[in-house]
Amino acid sequence: MSRSDSALAATRSWVEDFVVAHDVCPFAGRELRREAIRYVGVAADDWPATLTTLIEECRRLDGAPDIATTLLVLTSGVEDFDDYLDLLAIAETLLIDQGYEGTYQLASFHPDYCFADTDPGDPANFTNRSPWPMLHLLREADIERALAHYPDPEEIPERNIAVMQRLGRMPLAEQLAALRHSRDRT
Template structure:
């Protein structure tokens, strides 16, 4: 079911909160050891979708996919498609990933672009909703993250132990706890 969240932030406020989340959580907690270079070099493209339904969001996603593949990676390494007005339920966003993957196939971008998701209600399938380890994927707004596959391959090839990231994130979040997460958001 799609409905508009009860917030009325401006695009600048949405962008500010998203960048603040990247700085404090993603980079600050080292949840993604690869985010800092892109953030500091300003090669993350931020797009705020005004979509009110999944059809509109698919149109915006298609546009962003075309933009990232036609852009120089030195200028646009990755894209965050922030969609605060649609898919405010995490399970709906998870279901939408099937449509996003279909779009990748239709555009012949499988193996070129990968789509990850972040959400205010992010939840691993094997975890309870309030499990602190879910917060690894919790963003201030629903987000589709478009990543270049060749960048991922380069990172995997150069990281000493790529499998350790997931476990390190779980440990970080457990150590931080719910109170620490709340403090981080201030």
């Protein structure tokens, strides 16, 4: 299995066995059942090529209402969290420059994700930790529609933090590591 195939398989498992299983995103299960999540592997060693792929995915979403979201899985090049944050900042600026502000937004996930002013060992960081670095491209209109029908959407982050705290850092780290490597052996 290639590195890209392994990263995509691990990401699919993470969506099913972590995001949906722990209800981290209360809307992901519906999109998973509809098979409306697009997974794209890209090496981020060449940032201009990575950013070109991001804009291509925006254009794909423009013309494909059956795709709810794209997970751009970064298979190499941004293993360091600070490098990833630099790429994320450029990607967010690029979306604005390309006229996608208000149309799409990026959610960010990385194996070493750490919220500002948070201890790296805090289980709350696992709300944004994933087996592989990724840029999650979402339609803002879909988010607004989903939130309009969800009771107390402002409580989602607090609920997720409470779930991660209850599960604990070591079990979460073990689950994430298992997800990343489970498909490497197939």
